[in-house]
Amino acid sequence: MRLRAATFALAAWMLAALVLPAHAQTEPFAIQKIADGDYVHFGQVAMTTAANAGDIANLGIVVGRDAVAVIDTGGSVAVGRALRAAVQKLTDKPVRYVINTHEHPDHVFGNAAFANTGATFVGHHNLPASMRAHGPFYLHSFRDVLGAAAIDQVRLIPPTVLVDHTMTLDLGGRTLLLTAWSPPAHTDCDLTVLDEGTHTLFAGDLVFLDHIPVIDGSLKGWLDVLPRLAELSAVRVVPGHGHRIGSWPGALDDERRYLLTVEADARRLIAAGTPLAKAVPLIGQSERGHWQLFDDYNPRNATAAFSELEWE
Amino acid sequence: MPTIDHAAGFGRTGRRAVLGALSGTLLIAPRMRAAMAADADPWPALAPQIFPDRALEDGTNVLTIDAPYRAEDAAVVPVTLHTTLAADDPRQVRKITLVIDANPSPVAAVFTLEPHAGIDSIATRVRVDDYTNVHAVAELSDGKLYMATRYVKAAGGCSAPALKQTADAIPVGTLRFRELQATDPAQREAQVMVRHPNYSGMQMDQLTRLYIPADFVEKLRIWQGDQLLLTVEGGISISENPSFRFSFKPNEAKTFRVDGSDSDGKHFSGSFPAQDAA
Known part of the structure; x- marks a missing residue:
């Protein structure tokens, strides 16, 4: 060493x-x-x-x-x-x-x-x-x-x-x-x-x-x-x-709103039987205007959220 | 902010990671494989190993692959296979082999579709280890093979350690079965999910620093009553917590059954009530 x-x-x-x-x-x-x-x-x-x-x-x-x-x-x-x-x-x-x-x-x-x-x-x-x-x-x-x-x-x-x-x-x-x-x-x-x-x-x-x-x-x-x-x-x-x-x-307000939006969108789409591939582009979209680098990370967040919440 | 696209081409692959009868030569050393993926199309060498002495016909009117051109998460890339035979075509799709060319274990899954199952779509999620072509090869009832191709940009799926520190509250082998709301009562849709880490053999144990041996869902069978619908033989390229969503023709059965096993010899099974016809 x-x-x-x-x-x-x-x-x-x-x-x-x-x-x-x-x-x-x-x-x-x-x-x-x-x-x-x-x-x-x-x-x-x-x-x-x-x-x-x-x-x-x-x-x-x-x-x-x-x-x-x-x-x-x-x-x-x-x-x-x-x-x-x-x-x-x-x-x-x-x-x-x-x-x-x-x-x-x-x-x-x-x-x-x-x-x-x-x-x-x-x-x-x-x-x-x-x-x-x-x-x-x-x-x-x-x-x-x-x-x-x-x-x-x-x-x-x-x-x-x-x-x-x-x-x-x-x-x-x-x-x-x-x-x-x-x-x-x-x-x-x-x-x-x-x-x-x-x-x-x-x-x-x-x-x-x-x-x-x-x-x-x-x-x-x-x-x-x-x-x-x-x-x-x-x-x-x-x-x-x-x-x-x-x-x-x-300072937590925006972040909490984003996470809750992603959670609610993912849960709604899972409940509706929407497949992952079709759900991801729909999750969190109302947050687009609030964030920088949205397109770089939101789809990844949506995939992670869907995969996690699917097992609730 | 993270960087979730973990790197490609790490570690080793267990021989068992290659499906059944396939040649061990599919196990190309990761570094060679990475170099090959950059330099040359692996398919011409791969196809004869997976389908020895078989001609691959153009699958344009037989099947299509849906997959994102750019994967958002290399460890969870949605892939959907659709069969597109004309309604009056006397041939049926008997088997579909899903191949991710650049992956260390390229055969991701083999789906066997029973003649009366009426399956015309299968969706799953795969790991993609490099920029790669994805091939789906359908074997029809006439014995011929038909091929569809799709290019996917993703890197690092097989080695991406999706493992978290906390123990999973849901036991390995837990099955979920869900019938989706049908728009067409004659063609319904269901999803089978298996709680399973589907270790690729390329993920490192966080404490021992040793690579975790491959341990993955090897086989799943899905029954509608006594009628077998679909058999899935899976490999390490299927994502953690494997999910298979497929269409089928309903029969009068009151239950669905799923049984399966992983490469470690663990068996799991479940029985699920059928939904009333929509």
Whole structure:
């Protein structure tokens, strides 16, 4: 392991010097302060492309008295490095925790940028298993999308600190409340981070704003989680996707309406005996005007919802 | 936001994953297969293995395949087969073989249609592992084979691990049977669903990091009273929780029966009351 880590560190250094995407070096990596000690980098509302280097998820930084936590690391090592550089510009304090909100590539592919920093990786108790199970597929399928050079830098780094239900992390005068959600909702390893000092919630992909929600866990599970999620004592939320901060818990309204619409449409069509292929184009269509990337994800959501609800 | 199109061409395939009498040479190593799919049409090599020494006639007036050109979810791609023989055609469709050319186990299913069943459509959901042609080959009562073709863009269905962490509350082998509302009382429609992970042998166990051995619904028989309607021999290309929806001619039977088994030797069966004629 030690040898592998050393080899990796060397390889990462060489790659950083040689094949960092040009734009990552030239474009500024924008960080916004949203509350005292809380910062966010808004990813693009887009699908991952080589041009955006997977910079499509919102990433969080919380600066405490003694240390820093980052929340998700972006969809490539280049994005992770840019995030790390942004932290170093903000503060001299060390990154103590790298918290991953779930397993998807746009949230964890940047982990390698923090691999040699002494930071502890933290996640949902299901996250290591999900990363192992799905990670190789993500690496393979993103090779074409991100490019071989970008993918070759990615290391799937699972958390070593696992959250069973809730856990508090202390950054010095600033506590973060981590909640591991179940049943499966957006995924089966969804984790939220609440800054208890500022009541800022980093929701990961349990909250989508403007960007269409994506169901990769369970529609019914997500609807089950929402009322409990809404009880968190936040005043603002950083969504996993969407280029704005939401008020809490009002930010859940659009997403809840979308999920309920998909559920109601799917149930109605299943009851009517409509086959899957004919049902999918009819599910969720009234939501079209409310969301970006609707055509990219709504049919997939409709398929997932139909397949799940068919067994009710 | 995820990326649900998991990658193609992973892992291994069990020999048992190939249906019955088919040659083991269908098991082409995944990486070779991926390369082949990109470079060349696998069908010319595949067809003689599946249908040795048989001519494949144009199936234009015999059957059609409905499938999305671009699959939304590679692990759940709806495919519907329609027979289109003219009403006065004396021939009948006896068997339909569904082949997904680029899949590691290309024969997805073989449907045997009983002569009096009156089946003119069968819909199921399949895994699609690459951009591929889908072939449906009908054997008619005259003994000849007729072929229809459809192109589908999808990738990663066979390896996509649809497995969730939580234990499934519905036991493996649970059967659901549903008669659909009939618009034509002489031609009705029913759906059989089997709760089954239909492991492809390419999904990794999340804890052991070993590939889960293929375990899939191998055979299903559907009876209307004492009359067998349809036999399905399935492979790993059928989606998790296999679903088969088909049309049939109703008889006077009061019950439907379904029995089946999976490749692990597990048997399941169920009996379901027939709907009153609409």
